[in-house]
Amino acid sequence: MRELLVRLGALGLFGLRILSSLSPQRGSGSDLLRQIYSVGARSVPIVAVGGAFVGLVMSLQGYRTLTTFGASNALGTLLGLSLFRELGPVLAALLFCGRACSSMAAELGLMRTTDQITALEMMAIDPVRKAVVPRFLAGLIAMPILTAVFCAFAIFGGSVQAVWVLGLDPGHYWAALQGSVSLIDDYGQAFVKSAVFGAVLSLIATHAGYHAEPTIEGTSRATTGAVVQGSLMVLFLDFLLSALFY
Amino acid sequence: MTESVSSTEALRFAAVSIKRGERTVLADLSFVVQTGELVAVLGPSGAGKSSLLAAATGVLECAAGTIQVLGQTLPLPRAQLFALRRRIGFLLQGSGLLSDLNVAENVALPLEMHTELDAAGIKALVAKKLAAVGLGEAAELSPQQLSGGMARRVALARALALDPPLLLYDEPFTGLDPITKGVIVKLINDLCRRLGLTSIVVSHDVAECLAIADRVLVIANGGLVFSGTADELRASSDPLLRQFLEGAPDGPISFEYRHKGAHSHA
Numbered sequence: 001m002r003e004l005l006v007r008l009g010a011l012g013l014f015g016l017r018i019l020s021s022l023s024p025q026r027g028s029g030s031d032l033l034r035q036i037y038s039v040g041a042r043s044v045p046i047v048a049v050g051g052a053f054v055g056l057v058m059s060l061q062g063y064r065t066l067t068t069f070g071a072s073n074a075l076g077t078l079l080g081l082s083l084f085r086e087l088g089p090v091l092a093a094l095l096f097c098g099r100a101c102s103s104m105a106a107e108l109g110l111m112r113t114t115d116q117i118t119a120l121e122m123m124a125i126d127p128v129r130k131a132v133v134p135r136f137l138a139g140l141i142a143m144p145i146l147t148a149v150f151c152a153f154a155i156f157g158g159s160v161q162a163v164w165v166l167g168l169d170p171g172h173y174w175a176a177l178q179g180s181v182s183l184i185d186d187y188g189q190a191f192v193k194s195a196v197f198g199a200v201l202s203l204i205a206t207h208a209g210y211h212a213e214p215t216i217e218g219t220s221r222a223t224t225g226a227v228v229q230g231s232l233m234v235l236f237l238d239f240l241l242s243a244l245f246y
Numbered sequence: 247m248t249e250s251v252s253s254t255e256a257l258r259f260a261a262v263s264i265k266r267g268e269r270t271v272l273a274d275l276s277f278v279v280q281t282g283e284l285v286a287v288l289g290p291s292g293a294g295k296s297s298l299l300a301a302a303t304g305v306l307e308c309a310a311g312t313i314q315v316l317g318q319t320l321p322l323p324r325a326q327l328f329a330l331r332r333r334i335g336f337l338l339q340g341s342g343l344l345s346d347l348n349v350a351e352n353v354a355l356p357l358e359m360h361t362e363l364d365a366a367g368i369k370a371l372v373a374k375k376l377a378a379v380g381l382g383e384a385a386e387l388s389p390q391q392l393s394g395g396m397a398r399r400v401a402l403a404r405a406l407a408l409d410p411p412l413l414l415y416d417e418p419f420t421g422l423d424p425i426t427k428g429v430i431v432k433l434i435n436d437l438c439r440r441l442g443l444t445s446i447v448v449s450h451d452v453a454e455c456l457a458i459a460d461r462v463l464v465i466a467n468g469g470l471v472f473s474g475t476a477d478e479l480r481a482s483s484d485p486l487l488r489q490f491l492e493g494a495p496d497g498p499i500s501f502e503y504r505h506k507g508a509h510s511h512a
Contacts, residue, residue: 124328
């Protein structure tokens, strides 16, 4: 328990250090764009494919269950609400954690191992401001966009399954979806959740990588730790945020 | 905290002890490096040479004694330490080139961060620095495309970017072939002689260092065991120095790792 508190304290202090290093400096715009491309744009394929398959499966399973009660027309509602309120932010965050947080932790760990962090310090350049802040902000910005991509592809996958394979009337499907999903309550909630997940995941990944032991084993441990701790934190925070919202 | 010291002194260690954890790496170390001097710090692996550089750049705080660098006494608050480091060029053993930047961007980095120069000015200065290390046409290469010697030279160009009065080299010859070693030796010597840079070369490559150093410091067994010219070192009959110079496995320099405390020295 004490060790957990110490770790959370260290994470909090690192977060404060990041916040105190947010002021822009020369080249920070291009650093941020580079990182948004690296952790955001390059995560789009896995998030889009993941979303499409989740939509396909949810549509298939939901249709079978709802048909039992003669409520197959509510498939759009089921898909929309479960995606925006829970599955979209959580699954997109878990995919982001595996794809981008591992890379953030590994890159920073490798920078530590290959003396790049030391070189920055020796050149009187704050390594947190130069190497950590762009990654943190990129995660914060990319996560809500990736969640939107995930939900869009899931809804598209769900509609393909429902309309083209199961033969549901497209009017019913889209009308139920449109009627049940609220922009503020549901999409807004997904946006807030995903922004929180983005910030926390980036914080965990950059903290693990930045403080990695400067060896190959240390980098490997930091990468694994970032993914495991990040995934667990997403599930825990999802419960906490859901309890707060409802 | 700034103290006035002789303007001819670039670096002063006075009765300095350096610890890593509980282990005393160096004890009671005293020496002075004058401005414009090329000083080689020699010693076997694990003798504390890199710890000495870490202490001189404020990475490690000394456990006892005083360290003065370019007129400032360490330790310093972070902002003042960073201001001091802008006046120190540091060539790391592993080069430390940023892997997501190309050669020119690596050399430009300190200029972008610490000067008001526009893009054209930085580009011209980067070209000049790269030409000085013989890599004028390597500007667009990524660090992954460089050989060990080329990476070391790019790192040297980057260390020179802000025209620092003091250059520290941490094992600049490690892992290089004889020709590349010769190139680096010549570069270090030229930079010191032509530009008047105070240079401290930490290494265990005896021949390369003795060929160019004005003065040689040897550290072993936890302390300073020799300070003098290269000729004086070659002529020394001290068994410890002879063991180091001749690479003998048996002698006063212990081969065995000792866990705690400073070691006695000659």
